[in-house]
Amino acid sequence: MSYSVGQVAGFAGITVRTLHHYDEIGLLAPGERTRAGHRRYTDADLDRLQRILFYRELGFPLDEVAVLLDDPDADPRAHLRRQHDLLAARIERLQKMAAAVEHAMEAHKMGIDLTPQERFEVFGDNDPEQYAEETERRWGGTEAYAESQRRTAGYTKEDWQRIQAEAGAWGERYAALVAAGEPAAGEAAMDLAEEHRRHISRHYFEVPYDTHRCFGQMYVSDARFKEFYDALHPGLAEHLRDAILANADRHTPA
Secondary structure, three states: OEEEHHHHHHHHOOOHHHHHHHHHOOOOOOOEEOOOOOEEEEHHHHHHHHHHHHHHHOOOOHHHHHHHHHOOOOOHHHHHHHHHHHHHHHHHHHHHHHHHHHHHHHHHHOOOOOOHHHHOHHHOOOOOOOOHHHHHHHHOOOHHHHHHHHHHHOOOHHHHHHHHHHHHHHHHHHHHHHHOOOOOOOHHHHHHHHHHHHHHHHHOOOOOHHHHHHHHHHHHHOHHHHHHHHHHOOOHHHHHHHHHHHHHHHHOOO
16 A cells, blocks of 8 residues: 555645655655556555654754664654653643633633742743833834833733743744755745734734844844754754744745
């Protein structure tokens, strides 16, 4: 039994372009070809793809995935045990975050004031107030800053948790995209760059494409922003900048 590239893309929830890329870099070569040269994937290929996608979801770079999968001494059961351990660690972290959110929701419902430590527990090490003074110093006189102050003044804890959850989910999807080797100028990356722009516009202030271009450059030139985005996945800051620029270009009339 074998399957076309379109069928496999549908099974796995990835793009045909991603499968082509995996083939080009030697990560997943189809086991069969038709007389016309079309790719056909066997059950063994699907097993390998499943392992690739597990490691990709866990944030492994593609070159590391290739090393893990092509180790001649590797036991398939060892792969499953490693993936299980990594997934269990992620589940535990997410459960702790969910518990922190539930604690904040319950405290708010009961009218209980949380301590500063409890209030920001849900954000982990990413304190949203960390750069507040610098932000005011750099942009305090701008209309965008004033608009952001007006909007955020009325946000509740639940609003901040929702916004943070949206940003976190976006970060995971963008990290997976980079790990998959998707190009910055590809449609998937540009769509996530557009989602990034709309997130800021929806929650803080309107971000025109020229402003978003400036943000993209800042994410690379400012060491703190670069460290934040590269922590999601190595090289993500530059990839995001390029995706932002490409997305701005496609939405800006020539």
